[in-house]
Amino acid sequence: MKPDSIVLRKCHELAEMRACVALQKDVWGFADIELVPLRLFVVAERVGGQVMGAFEGSELVGFAFAIPGCRAGHSYLYSHMLAVRKDHRNAGLGRRLKLFQREDALARGFELMEWTFDPLEIKNAYLNIEKLGAIARRYNVNQYGITSSPLQGGLPTDRLVAEWWLKSKRVESVLREQRKPPFKTLQTVSVPAQVYEWKASQATRDRAQEVQDRNRPVLQKAFAEGLAVLGYERDREGNGTFLLGKWDEPWAY
Numbered sequence: 001m002k003p004d005s006i007v008l009r010k011c012h013e014l015a016e017m018r019a020c021v022a023l024q025k026d027v028w029g030f031a032d033i034e035l036v037p038l039r040l041f042v043v044a045e046r047v048g049g050q051v052m053g054a055f056e057g058s059e060l061v062g063f064a065f066a067i068p069g070c071r072a073g074h075s076y077l078y079s080h081m082l083a084v085r086k087d088h089r090n091a092g093l094g095r096r097l098k099l100f101q102r103e104d105a106l107a108r109g110f111e112l113m114e115w116t117f118d119p120l121e122i123k124n125a126y127l128n129i130e131k132l133g134a135i136a137r138r139y140n141v142n143q144y145g146i147t148s149s150p151l152q153g154g155l156p157t158d159r160l161v162a163e164w165w166l167k168s169k170r171v172e173s174v175l176r177e178q179r180k181p182p183f184k185t186l187q188t189v190s191v192p193a194q195v196y197e198w199k200a201s202q203a204t205r206d207r208a209q210e211v212q213d214r215n216r217p218v219l220q221k222a223f224a225e226g227l228a229v230l231g232y233e234r235d236r237e238g239n240g241t242f243l244l245g246k247w248d249e250p251w252a253y
């Protein structure tokens, strides 16, 4: 695939949103009852959210979906889904979709975009923390209950909240110079590369669950003590490590 052959644009037509629903089903493998339905894509687009597609010709190969949120009197965008079709992954399209979301958010006056991600997903953590400059300092236990998605392997749907402070020094430096402002690592939390295969099979799921059970209280305690995930390392074997430290920028709401 030539990355330039993929065009990103906002979706307005029903047919485009239908394609998003179909790609959602393909990417997550959810049962129909758990899919975000066409109607909500339509609503999100109408009420100030985002439905953005990545198109190769007329074919949808990725999308981002966000709804507006409000906390402590501040509006922000909550990005509920980012999906790239399997055959187009690891070519920078996920990052491009996030940057397109950011551009649109800034143009409409938003300073914050949030989304959640599974702390066992090494790839997503790396993309969010290292390539985009998001931070995480909140942990939601079993956010959606047990779901039908094979990606979640029947485990409790624990989620970290990614906060993407669009105008922060951190995000600007990551996006402009591919470099995070320096910070002192005060704690680390590791995720073994095998977690993907452990989650994928009923026979080994317990081992993935053990990692989740072990990391959950450690991250919760660190966040309660004021630490935030500020870095994410992956080694040659594909193991991931959360790097926690104190965030010295004042962004919060």
Ligand SMILES: CC(C)(COP(=O)(O)OP(=O)(O)OC[C@H]1O[C@@H](n2cnc3c(N)ncnc32)[C@H](O)[C@@H]1OP(=O)(O)O)[C@@H](O)C(=O)NCCC(=O)NCCS
Binding pocket: 027, 080, 081, 082, 083, 084, 085, 088, 089, 090, 091, 092, 093, 094, 095, 096, 116, 117, 122, 123, 124, 126, 127, 131, 234, 238
């Ligand atoms: C998450 C997702 C949208 C990312 O899309 P993508 O187009 O593959 O992302 P990008 O290519 O922009 O970036 C991915 C980065 O992670 C890296 N990566 C890939 N596999 C990895 C792994 N196992 N461990 C760590 N990093 C990994 C890529 O190499 C790339 O970094 P690089 O550019 O430094 O090489 C896509 O994988 C997807 O649709 N996943 C299923 C749905 C999902 O989990 N969505 C997110 C939660 S809503």
